[in-house]
Amino acid sequence: MEQYSGHTRMLMRGCLLAAAAAATSVMGALPVSAADEVNQERLLNVDKEPGNWLHHHQNYSAHRFSTLKEVNRDNVKNLKVAWTMHLGGIEGGGIWSHGGLEGTPIAENGFLYVTDGWGSVYKIDAHGGRGVLVWKMDPKTDRDWAGAVACCGVDNRGVALWGNLVISHTLDGRLIATNKETGQVAWQRTVADPDKGEVITGAPLIVKNMAITGVAGAEYGIRGWIAATDLTTQKEVWRTHTIPGKGEPGSETWKDSDNAAAAGGGSTWVTGTYDPAADTIVWGIGNPGPDWDNAYRPGDNLYTDSSLALDATTGKIKWHYQHTPNDPYDYDSVAENVLVDIPGPSGPRKLSLEADRNGFAYAIDRTNGKFVWGLPFVKKVTWTKGLDPESGKPIEYDPSKSVQTYIASVTPSRTNMETDICPGNMGGKNWPPTAYNPDLKLWYIPVIESCNRIKVEVMTPDKLKKREFWTGGGPAQPFKITGSVTAIDVTTGKVAGKMETPFPNLGGILATPDLVFTGQPSGEVMALDAKSLQKLWEFNTGGGVNAPPMTFTVDGKQYVAILVGLGGAWDKWFIDSTPELKKIQPGSMLYVFAL
Amino acid sequence: MMIFNRFPTAAGVLLASGIALNFAMLATAYAQSAGASDPTNAGKAVFSRANCVGCHKWHGNGGGGYGGDALSLRNTELTRDQIIETVGCGRPGTGMPFFMRGAYDEVKCHDMSRQDAGAQMPPEGGTFLRPKDIEAVADYVIVHIKGAGEPTYAECVAFFSSTSRVCDVYKAPAQKPDDAATKMGKGQ
Numbered sequence: 161m162e163q164y165s166g167h168t169r170m171l172m173r174g175c176l177l178a179a180a181a182a183a184t185s186v187m188g189a190l191p192v193s194a195a196d197e198v199n200q201e202r203l204l205n206v207d208k209e210p211g212n213w214l215h216h217h218q219n220y221s222a223h224r225f226s227t228l229k230e231v232n233r234d235n236v237k238n239l240k241v242a243w244t245m246h247l248g249g250i251e252g253g254g255i256w257s258h259g260g261l262e263g264t265p266i267a268e269n270g271f272l273y274v275t276d277g278w279g280s281v282y283k284i285d286a287h288g289g290r291g292v293l294v295w296k297m298d299p300k301t302d303r304d305w306a307g308a309v310a311c312c313g314v315d316n317r318g319v320a321l322w323g324n325l326v327i328s329h330t331l332d333g334r335l336i337a338t339n340k341e342t343g344q345v346a347w348q349r350t351v352a353d354p355d356k357g358e359v360i361t362g363a364p365l366i367v368k369n370m371a372i373t374g375v376a377g378a379e380y381g382i383r384g385w386i387a388a389t390d391l392t393t394q395k396e397v398w399r400t401h402t403i404p405g406k407g408e409p410g411s412e413t414w415k416d417s418d419n420a421a422a423a424g425g426g427s428t429w430v431t432g433t434y435d436p437a438a439d440t441i442v443w444g445i446g447n448p449g450p451d452w453d454n455a456y457r458p459g460d461n462l463y464t465d466s467s468l469a470l471d472a473t474t475g476k477i478k479w480h481y482q483h484t485p486n487d488p489y490d491y492d493s494v495a496e497n498v499l500v501d502i503p504g505p506s507g508p509r510k511l512s513l514e515a516d517r518n519g520f521a522y523a524i525d526r527t528n529g530k531f532v533w534g535l536p537f538v539k540k541v542t543w544t545k546g547l548d549p550e551s552g553k554p555i556e557y558d559p560s561k562s563v564q565t566y567i568a569s570v571t572p573s574r575t576n577m578e579t580d581i582c583p584g585n586m587g588g589k590n591w592p593p594t595a596y597n598p599d600l601k602l603w604y605i606p607v608i609e610s611c612n613r614i615k616v617e618v619m620t621p622d623k624l625k626k627r628e629f630w631t632g633g634g635p636a637q638p639f640k641i642t643g644s645v646t647a648i649d650v651t652t653g654k655v656a657g658k659m660e661t662p663f664p665n666l667g668g669i670l671a672t673p674d675l676v677f678t679g680q681p682s683g684e685v686m687a688l689d690a691k692s693l694q695k696l697w698e699f700n701t702g703g704g705v706n707a708p709p710m711t712f713t714v715d716g717k718q719y720v721a722i723l724v725g726l727g728g729a730w731d732k733w734f735i736d737s738t739p740e741l742k743k744i745q746p747g748s749m750l751y752v753f754a755l
Numbered sequence: 756m757m758i759f760n761r762f763p764t765a766a767g768v769l770l771a772s773g774i775a776l777n778f779a780m781l782a783t784a785y786a787q788s789a790g791a792s793d794p795t796n797a798g799k800a801v802f803s804r805a806n807c808v809g810c811h812k813w814h815g816n817g818g819g820g821y822g823g824d825a826l827s828l829r830n831t832e833l834t835r836d837q838i839i840e841t842v843g844c845g846r847p848g849t850g851m852p853f854f855m856r857g858a859y860d861e862v863k864c865h866d867m868s869r870q871d872a873g874a875q876m877p878p879e880g881g882t883f884l885r886p887k888d889i890e891a892v893a894d895y896v897i898v899h900i901k902g903a904g905e906p907t908y909a910e911c912v913a914f915f916s917s918t919s920r921v922c923d924v925y926k927a928p929a930q931k932p933d934d935a936a937t938k939m940g941k942g943q
Contacts, residue, residue, distance in 0.1 A: 302919050305919045305921040308921055617819055629820035634821060634822060732822065
């Protein structure tokens with residue numbers, strides 16, 4: 161609390177420029193020990209400091225697996241709340257009545273770094289079995305500006321650490337570096353532009369002194385990108401558009417004469433992964449726009465709905481794998497790609513795993529982008545009969561057609577203007593992250609078991625307006641939606657287990673050697689047996705779980721932490737499919753559990 | 756300042772005067788410039804508070820999106836009485852909620868009870884509005900939104916005041932702000 165003094169408050173309320181200037185002088189006065197400086201060496205070797213959680217997705221491969229086992233199958237029934245902390249950020253703005261919490265806390269040497277939906281960063285001292293706020297950095301996000309073009313909630317999924325800085329994003333398009341000791345803004349840079357419908361909700365990925373930023377806005381006619389900012393010079397190193405420019409490879413997959421590619425979507429709002437051996441970033445690419453009128457944008461619409469591999473140094477595209485060409489369903493592929501090495505007959509197979517909105521889980525050879533296996537991980541898929549075993553493309557995919565219809569009787573189109581599809585448009589799995597247990601070779605998917613109803617609106621170029629929805633229709637929710645945790649055996653590419661839940665999984669997963677932690681939007685945080693998925697422990701937080709659990713140690717003791725506060729897309733757009741969740745109040749709270 | 760800008764009303768001025776004289780004066784000045792005498796200001800407040808903006812947007816044009824297509828209040832042909840009925844009773848079979856306490860229960864709506872409406876029952880608004888509030892928001896829609904054509908910068912600033920960049924997109928290119936912070940950020 162000491163640093164949260166009146167003096168600091170005053171500065172935080174002042175303009176950010178003044179705060180930045182002040183930070184420079186304060187930084188010199190406060191020595192920072194080298195052990196607290198985050199560098200590439202530490203980010204590459206997080207297994208050497210298992211008590212910390214340094215990456216958004218735990219490691220560069222997005223395993224979200226902790227080797228900590230003080231809390232285990234035998235004693236998890238004794239897990240109790242150690243402490244809680246109320247946070248802020250539930251205020252509304254733009255089209256949103258309130259914010260929510262979707263972030264993953266970062267833990268380093270007994271301190272937690274968390275964000276609320278409007279991008280305030282909180283540093284919390286977790287020593288001594290309690291939480292004490294050290295500082296809060298409020299970026300003063302322009303709520304009406306950003307909130308009016310955030311398709312799916314007032315969201316911020318967390319921070320990253322680099323040097324003595326905390327690196328974060330704001331919904332209104334900024335990358336902010338905050339001094340880790342003082343909480344003062346060191347510098348900030350505008351990366352995305354809400355005037356173009358661009359907002360940022362994801363946590364940055366830090367690779368070799370660069371912050372990698374993804375963007376949201378495929379429902380507002382953006383042309384997506386991934387951008388790298390040098391954390392020393394604060395300059396842009398590269399920016400790779402996810403939709404090729406005219407004449408570039410892939411531009412031939414946009415066959416219309418209305419320049420649909422210029423507003424073609426392809427957002428990148430989930431933090432990607434990094435393979436240091438190949439110096440390759442793998443990132444999930446979002447849906448094409450307009451979402452449901454795919455006749456507006458004939459062609460396969462690369463690189464929408466793809467996993468995209470980039471050279472980390474240059475941003476150049478190395479390979480891509482597209483899941484749903486000419487997507488008429490809003491089945492984006494924005495999810496994290498989990499990097500996994502599996503023993504194979506001719507040496508280890510280097511895989512990239514992705515659980516797609518379209519209901520299929522994919523393993524891709526990450527050395528070349530070739531399909532290895534794929535299978536449905538949801539109970540019900542109606543849009544395709546399945547994947548071609550060689551190519552992994554939907555069986556009905558016809559490369560000679562410029563507008564795909566898949567199973568035409570259920571597919572939204574200009575001749576099928578109202579239709580029911582499964583999975584629904586929120587997907588079989590949305591942004592909530594998977595986890596991978598490398599000992600058991602099990603991959604755990606947070607599943608939305610869903611169908612919904614789509615109405616198509618035929619789009620014309622004159623309907624494309626700045627900062628207005630560009631969706632070509634919209635969903636309704638006449639069907640009850642439930643969820644599951646589904647485990648996939650990565651050695652066989654088969655479902656190894658499914659634990660069904662009354663509500664969709666909107667939070668994501670943490671894996672430990674013999675446990676799986678997850679939550680429900682109805683309030684429960686739970687621990688499952690890693691093999692049987694049997695529920696071993698449950699605690700009702702009294703709020704809606706909309707964020708992933710993580711674990712860390714302080715003074716040698718293991719804690720499990722999770723942010724609780726239902727926001728995001730669900731309680732505005734999809735609540736009719738889960739009417740019981742209308743009772744869940746907006747909230748903003750950090751829960752920390754221990755034995 | 757932000758608080759007073761958002762409530763440029765008599766209540767806002769009273770609140771301000773209770774805190775500090777200079778703020779009160781600022782608020783008064785602002786309220787006058789924004790048209791304190793506009794009788795539809797109460798309705799504008801309801802338009803925000805009842806979250807009409809959540810689907811119809813600040814400009815009332817609605818539009819597509821994940822929530823389906825909220826109708827354009829700019830293109831609407833509804834009369835004041837029809838708007839009052841729609842706000843109070845919602846639109847059966849659509850996402851337009853009802854905002855009148857007791858609608859379909861104590862008071863029949865569209866000549867229907869809750870049982871009659873069945874699956875067509877519209878959702879309940881996030882807040883209930885008193886009849887005076889409903890009339891006020893209808894007056895606001897009639898005066899400022901219905902038939903207003905495409906949204907303009909002046910309309911946007913009148914709605915939000917000038918605390919946000921939300922309106923910049925409606926400026927003509929020559930009017931674009933030379934925002935020092937933005938410029939600095941982009942230059943880096």
